Amino acid sequence: MANSKNITIALVGNPNTGKTSLFNQLTGLKQKVGNYPGITVDKKQGVCQLSPELKATLVDLPGTYSINPTSLDENIVYETLVNDKNPDYPDVVVVVAEVENLKRNLFLFTQIKDLGIPTVLAINMADQMQRKGIKIDIPVLETALKTKVILVSARKKIGIDALKEILLNHQTLNTESVADVSERIHGQFFKRIQEALPHFSTYKSWLLITQQKACDFILPKEQKKIDFFKSKATKINKFQHKEAIYRYQVINEILEKTYSVNREEGTDLRAKLDRILTHKIFGYVIFAFILIVIFQSIFAWASIPMEWIDTSFARLADFSKAQLPTGKFTDLIIEGVIPGIGGIVIFVPQIAILFMFVAILEETGYMSRVVFLMDKIMRRYGMSGKSVIPLVSGTACAIPAIMSARNIESWRERLITILVVPFTTCSARIPVYAILIALIIPDKHYFGIFNLQGLTLLALYFLGFAAAISSAFLLHKILKIKNTSFFVIELPNYKIPSIKNISITVVEKTKAFVFGAGKIILAISIVLWFLASYGGKDFKNAAEIVHSQKTSVDLTDAELKQQIATYQLEHSYIGILGKSIEPAIRPLGYDWKIGIALLSSFAAREVFVGTLATIYSVADEGENTATIKERMRNEVNPITGGKRFNFASGMSLLLFYAFAMQCMGTLAIVKRETNSWKWPLLQLIGMTGLAYIFALIAFQFLK
Amino acid sequence: MLITIAQLEVGEKGIICDIALDNIPLKLLEMGCLPGKEVELLQKAPLQDPLYIRVNGSHLAIREETASQIAISKI
Numbered sequence: 001m002a003n004s005k006n007i008t009i010a011l012v013g014n015p016n017t018g019k020t021s022l023f024n025q026l027t028g029l030k031q032k033v034g035n036y037p038g039i040t041v042d043k044k045q046g047v048c049q050l051s052p053e054l055k056a057t058l059v060d061l062p063g064t065y066s067i068n069p070t071s072l073d074e075n076i077v078y079e080t081l082v083n084d085k086n087p088d089y090p091d092v093v094v095v096v097a098e099v100e101n102l103k104r105n106l107f108l109f110t111q112i113k114d115l116g117i118p119t120v121l122a123i124n125m126a127d128q129m130q131r132k133g134i135k136i137d138i139p140v141l142e143t144a145l146k147t148k149v150i151l152v153s154a155r156k157k158i159g160i161d162a163l164k165e166i167l168l169n170h171q172t173l174n175t176e177s178v179a180d181v182s183e184r185i186h187g188q189f190f191k192r193i194q195e196a197l198p199h200f201s202t203y204k205s206w207l208l209i210t211q212q213k214a215c216d217f218i219l220p221k222e223q224k225k226i227d228f229f230k231s232k233a234t235k236i237n238k239f240q241h242k243e244a245i246y247r248y249q250v251i252n253e254i255l256e257k258t259y260s261v262n263r264e265e266g267t268d269l270r271a272k273l274d275r276i277l278t279h280k281i282f283g284y285v286i287f288a289f290i291l292i293v294i295f296q297s298i299f300a301w302a303s304i305p306m307e308w309i310d311t312s313f314a315r316l317a318d319f320s321k322a323q324l325p326t327g328k329f330t331d332l333i334i335e336g337v338i339p340g341i342g343g344i345v346i347f348v349p350q351i352a353i354l355f356m357f358v359a360i361l362e363e364t365g366y367m368s369r370v371v372f373l374m375d376k377i378m379r380r381y382g383m384s385g386k387s388v389i390p391l392v393s394g395t396a397c398a399i400p401a402i403m404s405a406r407n408i409e410s411w412r413e414r415l416i417t418i419l420v421v422p423f424t425t426c427s428a429r430i431p432v433y434a435i436l437i438a439l440i441i442p443d444k445h446y447f448g449i450f451n452l453q454g455l456t457l458l459a460l461y462f463l464g465f466a467a468a469i470s471s472a473f474l475l476h477k478i479l480k481i482k483n484t485s486f487f488v489i490e491l492p493n494y495k496i497p498s499i500k501n502i503s504i505t506v507v508e509k510t511k512a513f514v515f516g517a518g519k520i521i522l523a524i525s526i527v528l529w530f531l532a533s534y535g536g537k538d539f540k541n542a543a544e545i546v547h548s549q550k551t552s553v554d555l556t557d558a559e560l561k562q563q564i565a566t567y568q569l570e571h572s573y574i575g576i577l578g579k580s581i582e583p584a585i586r587p588l589g590y591d592w593k594i595g596i597a598l599l600s601s602f603a604a605r606e607v608f609v610g611t612l613a614t615i616y617s618v619a620d621e622g623e624n625t626a627t628i629k630e631r632m633r634n635e636v637n638p639i640t641g642g643k644r645f646n647f648a649s650g651m652s653l654l655l656f657y658a659f660a661m662q663c664m665g666t667l668a669i670v671k672r673e674t675n676s677w678k679w680p681l682l683q684l685i686g687m688t689g690l691a692y693i694f695a696l697i698a699f700q701f702l703k
Numbered sequence: 704m705l706i707t708i709a710q711l712e713v714g715e716k717g718i719i720c721d722i723a724l725d726n727i728p729l730k731l732l733e734m735g736c737l738p739g740k741e742v743e744l745l746q747k748a749p750l751q752d753p754l755y756i757r758v759n760g761s762h763l764a765i766r767e768e769t770a771s772q773i774a775i776s777k778i
């Protein structure tokens with residue numbers, strides 16, 4: 001529409017009130033939701049057509065209890081609402097509150113209302129009102145809050161259209177303050193602020209004065225005045241306390257007239273569940289049991305579809321070979337593209353299962369209990385109970401895990417968490433582990449349920465976790481940063497997880513993984529294939545050289561061809577590259593082919609298997625296209641005559657992948673989150689060095 | 704009797720005192736942990752820390768070091 005207008009709407013509210021669910025309802029987008037405070041740690045945008053003439057850009061913000069930020073995710077809200085030159089500065093704010101904790105939600109509401117931005121109040125989870133015995137007098141509330149108030153349920157899709165209607169008429173909204181703090185706290189002081197900074201609303205100036213960090217959009221002249229007021233620090237502190245108390249006074253008065261609750265039906269179940277789930281002993285037993293179930297299922301359930309995917313891709317390659325005309329392009333498809341994609345699709349079952357469990361734990365509200373259980377223990381290692389979530393979701397992928405550390409208040413605890421998360425066994429390691437375990441660990445069962453391969457995988461998970469914990473301990477001892485903030489977490493009510501939310505999370509995250517990693521893998525396998533299919537003089541004259549060096553006469557044609565192909569690979573560009581690093585990795589038990597896979601998997605670990613697949617299929621001139629596993633099993637070590645992937649070299653590789661920092665995406669995100677190259681470089685050097693040492697020790701002992 | 708939240712036993716309640724005001728972190732105030740409000744200690748984590756409290760309708764977990772700053776009168 002040519003003449004359509006565009007407005008910006010921000011969704012703000014306490015953590016866990018359903019902002020993202022509402023955002024998804026309004027925009028039709030699929031963002032991740034979860035019953036854990038701090039699911040959204042970044043801004044998300046979407047579009048909602050309010051009427052044929054009016055389009056709205058919706059901004060979903062992280063949850064916050066107050067506009068005064070104490071952690072990084074909350075800071076995003078502050079910066080969006082205070083800086084009117086910010087591209088996301090809203091024309092309207094929807095404060096998303098929740099029926100049960102309305103009082104606390106209104107605190108934030110009154111703050112935002114004081115900024116003079118048109119604000120509406122959406123009270124979410126209206127579907128729970130009857131069960132909890134809550135009654136709200138909306139018309140009276142509207143008068144008291146001087147704006148539109150609407151009951152919605154993002155889950156049951158109630159009130160969404162009415163909310164849109166209100167947003168459409170946002171220009172008629174009253175922007176008066178509900179709890180004007182300036183008079184009540186210290187009229188004189190606030191008057192002086194008003195006179196010094198006449199261009200800002202008083203409350204905005206007050207916020208700028210109370211924040212430690214300076215905002216970059218402020219002119220130096222204004223900043224000077226702000227700094228002047230800041231110098232009265234003790235007074236400011238007192239005033240902030242007074243402000244909080246005053247706001248709650250106003251809110252209490254309003255709610256007395258409008259809100260009633262028939263107490264304590266649901267709380268019974270909550271108390272009972274809490275007693276068990278956070279119990280001294282059972283609490284930990286249950287947590288450990290849940291982790292075991294997760295890991296066992298990753299190996300046991302996922303193996304069936306994985307087997308199937310593996311053979312399907314081998315068949316697809318055979319089929320394409322038969323159908324497509326022979327030539328360079330076909331070679332690229334069969335030897336580069338198909339194994340490359342197969343190498344990534346095969347992990348979809350495992351990753352999806354992992355994401356599903358994490359989503360269920362978050363949706364039910366169990367995660368916050370884990371934080372409560374683990375805080376004291378984690379503190380010994382310089383982290384916070386909240387570090388458990390990054391560490392557990394790090395088993396899916398380190399990138400979102402590192403971002404989820406944003407709700408840790410203390411910079412020190414947060415930094416240590418960020419630095420050690422990449423040690424946890426992310427899903428990109430699963431393909432490497434899975435194939436190596438299948439090659440070197442026998443498929444034995446104990447007591448009918450425990451599978452030796454599954455147990456090995458479990459041991460590797462523990463190893464990753466132990467590495468994370470011990471390096472955290474080390475960092476805790478050596479980092480000289482002071483802890484300034486304090487810890488608080490809300491323990492939400494238990495909820496039955498919504499299957500829809502969980503499937504959205506699983507599908508979206510798996511998709512992101514497949515496409516994100518898929519792109520890199522595809523690009524790398526194509527580059528690799530080129531490097532493996534071309535080379536210098538020796539490469540071109542391979543046929544003659546092999547003929548002239550022929551040792552025995554009675555070689556069959558096929559064997560001869562195979563020898564030529566191997567010779568060619570050795571003298572291709574990639575072969576030359578691999579050979580040049582071979583001396584450094586030979587003590588670990590690797591040859592130049594594995595070396596190439598190591599190099600290419602510095603971009604992302606999961607590339608390892610795909611790389612070996614590409615390299616072996618280039619070298620393989622046989623008629624049938626074997627699966628990757630078969631090819632690896634058939635590799636021989638020319639020096640010993642034994643298998644290339646035997647117990648010693650396999651263990652050494654497993655350990656290398658357990659420790660090494662091989663993921664450019666993670667390094668990039670650590671740089672962004674810590675705002676310096678120092679920490680990602682420390683990770684790269686420290687982790688890879690550790691990997692080398694462990695792999696070296698393992699191979700030298702086991703060989 | 705004046706004590707701090709950290710000295711409560713599980714299941715006991717108290718009222719936050721006015722004198723506690725300066726020691727309560729702003730964020731806790733903003734979450735509803737105000738003078739005059741009732742606090743109940745619902746549970747202690749297995750290692751006696753953090754503490755799981757209910758105050759002003761919110762269920763919160765705070766560390767002992769914070770709880771020991773907040774003066775209450777026991778009821």
Ligand SMILES: Nc1nc2c(ncn2[C@@H]2O[C@H](COP(=O)(O)OP(=O)(O)OP(=O)(O)O)[C@@H](O)[C@H]2O)c(=O)[nH]1
Binds near residue numbers: 020022154
């Ligand atoms: N019963 C009920 N539950 C809801 C409703 N809306 C959301 N929820 C649930 O509330 C929980 C929190 O939802 P989110 O949308 O992730 O909340 P959020 O406000 O974005 O949370 P943060 O991003 O962590 O601040 C999820 O478990 C949702 O399924 C609703 O209308 N009714």
Ligand SMILES: [Mg+2]
Binds near residue numbers: 021039040063
């Ligand atoms: Mg959210």
